[in-house]
Structures are given as C-alpha cells and as structure tokens.
Amino acid sequence: MALFFRQEKLKFWSINGQGKIWGLVLSAAGALVLVLWEGPVLLTSRLSNIQATSDGVIGLIMIVVGVLATSFWNIMVKHVTQFYPAELSLSAMMSFFGTIQTAIGIVVTGLSYYVMTWSIKKNGPVFTSAFNPLLVVFSIVGAVSVIFGLYLILWAKANDMEKKEIVADDSV
Incomplete structure (x- = not known):
C-alpha cells in the first residue's frame, strides 16, 4: 500500500529492494502458517471437515483485510499528523480502538477455553494435552518467519535511508 500511495520507493533489482520484497514474503508466509495450519480434526463427520475448510478461508480473508486495514491506517496517520498537530488526542483515539480490540481478544480467549473444556469432557485430558506441543511448534515457526521478514x-x-543521507550530503 505504501507503494500505491507513493509513500515508499522500490528499486526492484537493488539489494534493498530485494530485502523489502523477501521480507514481505517471509512475513506473509509466517502469518499464513499461523492462520492456515488447521491442526487435528476433533469431529469426524463430513460436515466438520467442510466447516474447518470454510473457517480457514474466512480466517485467511480476515488476516488479509486486517493487514490491509493496518497498512491503510498507518498511511492515514502520516497524512493526519501533517495537518493535525495534536498527537496526544490522536494517540488517545488509537488507544481507544486498541481497547476495543483487546476486549474482542478477551472474548476469543474465553471461547478457546470453552472449546478446550468441551474437548476434555468428550475425549479426556490426555487427548487434548497431546496436541499442545504442536501448537507451540507452529507458533514458533510462524513467529520466527514474521520476525525475520520484518528484520529484512x-x-x-535503513539502507535506503543511509543512501538518501549520503546523496543529500554530496549535494550540499
């Protein structure tokens, strides 16, 4: 989105351009690993498999919309701060929306504990606990991929910024 709104320049064949592209690809791949890994199927009916597939598609769409919304939000904040000098009230507004998101996260956490409790009731604690290590492994793989992509x-x-400073110093 930064390219689309001309907030960022990309020299495709330069090392910095390649770093940006591969960083984006790795971050997106890590996020997709976290979203698309479905885990074990708890119910064995055909209907549950159809539901799991549609949930994965809905999750993927929600992630894409979330990333695009966040990107658009960051671009909007840059433009707003140019015309609206009250960063404190702008920060208060962002904190308010963060509070709403946190409340939603609390509800989702409660629902996940409900599903875990249901699974323990149906299949026992050993069955449910057996899958916990896999969740950690996939979370770590996805998180490392996201962090490495962000680093790239x-x-x-940073290399682009250094080159701009060097060019600016040469022109003086």
Missing part, C-alpha cells in the same frame, strides 16, 4: 524490511529501509 527494516534492514532494507
């Missing part, structure tokens, strides 16, 4: 993007951006 920041590294490429």
Whole structure:
C-alpha cells in the first residue's frame, strides 16, 4: 500500500529492494502458517471437515483485510499528523480502538477455553494435552518467519535511508 500511495520507493533489482520484497514474503508466509495450519480434526463427520475448510478461508480473508486495514491506517496517520498537530488526542483515539480490540481478544480467549473444556469432557485430558506441543511448534515457526521478514524490511529501509543521507550530503 505504501507503494500505491507513493509513500515508499522500490528499486526492484537493488539489494534493498530485494530485502523489502523477501521480507514481505517471509512475513506473509509466517502469518499464513499461523492462520492456515488447521491442526487435528476433533469431529469426524463430513460436515466438520467442510466447516474447518470454510473457517480457514474466512480466517485467511480476515488476516488479509486486517493487514490491509493496518497498512491503510498507518498511511492515514502520516497524512493526519501533517495537518493535525495534536498527537496526544490522536494517540488517545488509537488507544481507544486498541481497547476495543483487546476486549474482542478477551472474548476469543474465553471461547478457546470453552472449546478446550468441551474437548476434555468428550475425549479426556490426555487427548487434548497431546496436541499442545504442536501448537507451540507452529507458533514458533510462524513467529520466527514474521520476525525475520520484518528484520529484512527494516534492514532494507535503513539502507535506503543511509543512501538518501549520503546523496543529500554530496549535494550540499
């Protein structure tokens, strides 16, 4: 989105451009690993398999919409701060929306504990506990991929900034 709104320049064949591209790809791949890994099927009916597939698609769509919304929000904040100098009230507004998101996270956490309790009741604690290590492994793989992708993007951006400073110093 930063390219689309001309907030960022990308030289595709430069090392910094490649760092930005591969950083974006790795971050997106890590996030997709976290979203698309479905885990074990708890119910064995055909209907549950159809539901799990549609939930994965809905989750993927929600992630894409969330990333695009956050990108658009960051671009909007840059433009707003140019015309609206009250960063404190802008920060208060962002904190308010963060509070709403946290409340939603609390509800989701409660629902996940409900599903875990249901699973323990149906299949016992050993069955439910057996899958916990897999969740950790997939979370770590996805998180490491996201962090490495972010590092590549920041590294490429820092190199771009250094080159701009060098060019600016030469022109003086």
